Amino acid sequence: MKIFSYLYRIDFSVHTMEVRLQLWDTAGQERFRSLIPSYIRDSTIAVVVYxxxxxxxxxxTSKWIDDVxxxxxxxxxxxxxxxxxxxxxxxxxxxxxGEQRAKELNVMFIETSAKTGYNVKQLFRRVAAALPGMDSTPEKSKEDMIDIKLEKPPELPVTESSCSC
Known part of the structure; x- marks a missing residue:
């Protein structure tokens, strides 16, 4: 009996970005206000939580955003x-x-629950998508996509006199 092995190779272009996050939690306390410049000096993102x-x-929140x-x-x-x-x-x-305040201050907005995890991943996804160099365009349209179907080719009949090479 012959065994046929088929290798299908499909190359995809995958773009991966590694992002290093440093989270500084001041808990909104006034005693940390003087540290804000050192916290955000080299930051690209500020998450102001209420x-x-x-x-x-x-x-x-308005005062914290003004400081940033x-x-x-x-x-x-x-x-x-x-x-x-x-x-x-x-x-x-x-x-x-919350949405109105965000609109007035021209910032992004989301509601979360750190306790249950509600919208926490979504928060970081949205922030990451807003980073410079990240493609925030909608997914490709259907006509730009290529449909790839992988089907096993029909097996060739095996006879007694077939070569086993």
């Missing part, structure tokens, strides 16, 4: 994040208010 159950933390822009100018990606969506019954800031 607690959706704490109106004061939301009100402070004072240090980095417009050369920074800023994401405003409403956290603790798992505590919806204690919510003091609506999603719409």
């Amino acid at each position: 607690d959706i159950t704490n109106l004061n933390s939301f009100q402070q 822009r004072t240090e980095r100018g417009s050369d920074v990606i800023i994401m405003l994040v409403g956290n603790k969506t798992d505590l919806a019954d204690k919510r003091q800031i609506t999603t719409e208010e």
Whole structure:
């Protein structure tokens, strides 16, 4: 009996980007305000987080974003994040208010729950997609795609006199 082996080779162009993240958590505390310049001096991204159950933390976001822009100018990606969506019954800031603040400040917006993990991966995906050099164009259209079907070729009949080479 003959065994046929077929090798299909398909080359795909895969682009991988390695991103190093340094996360500095000041917890919104005033005592860390003087450290902001050293935290963000070489940063490309700033994530400003507020607690959706704490109106004061939301009100402070404008000041934190101003501090980031004072240090980095417009050369920074800023994401405003409403956290603790798992505590919806204690919510003091609506999603719409968060979206409106983000629009006023010209920053990105998302709500998350660090406790449950809700939208945390999405937060980092959106931030990474906004990085310079990342392609944020929509996926290729259907007409630009190539459909590849791999089918096993029909087996050739094996006879007693067939060569085994």
